[in-house]
Amino acid sequence: xxxxxxxxxxxxxxxxxxxxxxxxxxxxxxxxxxxxxxxxxxxxxxxxxxxxxxxxxxxxxxxxxxxxxxxxxxxxxxxxxxxxxxxxxxxxxxxxxxxxxxxxxxxxxxxxxxxxxxxxxxxxxxxxxxxxxxxxx
Amino acid sequence: xxxxxxxxxxxxxxxxxxxxxxxxxxxxxxxxxxxxxxxxxxxxxxxxxxxxxxxxxxxxxxxxxxxxxxxxxxxxxxxxxxxxxxxxxxxxxxxxxxxxxxxxxxxxxxxxxxxxxxxxxxxxxxxxxxxxxxxxxxxxxxxxxxxxxxxxxxxxxxxxxxxxxxxxxxxxxxxxxxxxx
Numbered sequence: 001x002x003x004x005x006x007x008x009x010x011x012x013x014x015x016x017x018x019x020x021x022x023x024x025x026x027x028x029x030x031x032x033x034x035x036x037x038x039x040x041x042x043x044x045x046x047x048x049x050x051x052x053x054x055x056x057x058x059x060x061x062x063x064x065x066x067x068x069x070x071x072x073x074x075x076x077x078x079x080x081x082x083x084x085x086x087x088x089x090x091x092x093x094x095x096x097x098x099x100x101x102x103x104x105x106x107x108x109x110x111x112x113x114x115x116x117x118x119x120x121x122x123x124x125x126x127x128x129x130x131x132x133x134x135x136x137x
Numbered sequence: 138x139x140x141x142x143x144x145x146x147x148x149x150x151x152x153x154x155x156x157x158x159x160x161x162x163x164x165x166x167x168x169x170x171x172x173x174x175x176x177x178x179x180x181x182x183x184x185x186x187x188x189x190x191x192x193x194x195x196x197x198x199x200x201x202x203x204x205x206x207x208x209x210x211x212x213x214x215x216x217x218x219x220x221x222x223x224x225x226x227x228x229x230x231x232x233x234x235x236x237x238x239x240x241x242x243x244x245x246x247x248x249x250x251x252x253x254x255x256x257x258x259x260x261x262x263x264x265x266x267x268x269x270x271x272x273x274x275x276x277x278x279x280x281x282x283x284x285x286x287x288x289x290x291x292x293x294x295x296x297x298x299x300x301x302x303x304x305x306x307x308x309x310x311x312x313x314x315x316x317x318x
Contacts, residue, residue, distance in 0.1 A: 010199035014206015020146030032310035045147025050289030064161040075294040085275030086301015092268025094309035108207030113248030117266035124270025125170040129185035
């Protein structure tokens with residue numbers, strides 16, 4: 001099963017999200033109130049390692065495990081798409097205390113409220129698909 | 138096991154991104170929501186959902202793993218009476234909004250089974266989910282895809298998306314929370 005490795009990577013991700021408390025509603029509130037380094041440290045360090053990592057992958061033309069090239073798909077520039085879409089996402093992130101990964105992590109951890117959040121996140125994605133042609137991108 | 142400090146967690150998230158790149162994929166979670174919509178038949182309603190969802194099945198395995206990881210961490214890798222140790226000032230701010238001091242990982246008054254019968258609470262959870270799902274797809278990614286992967290690739294679009302995440306988050310926390318709670 002070639003997908004088992006993604007199941008393992010996801011499991012590791014879920015454990016990290018829980019043990020780092022990045023999936024905690026309390027930590028998200030603390031972040032948006034700038035009252036601890038915790039979340040900024042997590043994201044900042046991930047990016048601080050990620051930037052030289054990606055640069056090195058490109059510079060050395062590193063291959064993936066099959067020997068194929070590692071390709072990046074940068075998003076095309078637009079202001080309304082990222083500014084409006086990002087702002088709507090941020091409103092939801094603060095209100096529910098979780099972004100998409102942690103919604104699933106929290107549900108797995110046994111907090112049933114996140115099943116409601118997940119169901120409506122799917123409805124939100126579906127709504128976007130219906131109206132996307134009418135939105136500025 | 139105690140919670141992990143930010144410098145361990147941040148490094149491990151970078152490792153997850155590297156693992157996904159090495160496996161020939163990318164680290165981005167919210168596209169799973171689109172895939173799940175397609176699996177549920179959304180392709181009959183909008184062209185946005187017309188794609189072969191099986192090409193994204195690797196990411197669905199990652200999603201299932203995330204839920205499994207949450208289950209394992211909560212039940213086998215954390216103390217029984219575990220409470221998130223947020224700062225005193227956050228406890229005070231949340232107290233002023235009517236939240237009791239943290240007990241557990243998330244407020245039971247919002248996410249516990251006993252809170253599922255409260256209409257106002259369900260509306261809050263529903264609106265939060267709607268905005269996360271709508272906004273992530275409109276912005277073309279969430280925290281993993283933009284804040285981690287996109288910024289690591291120095292994409293201006295991802296930086297703008299993260300600015301948007303914070304505009305929305307700050308607006309919700311500082312302007313709307315006092316009106317809601």
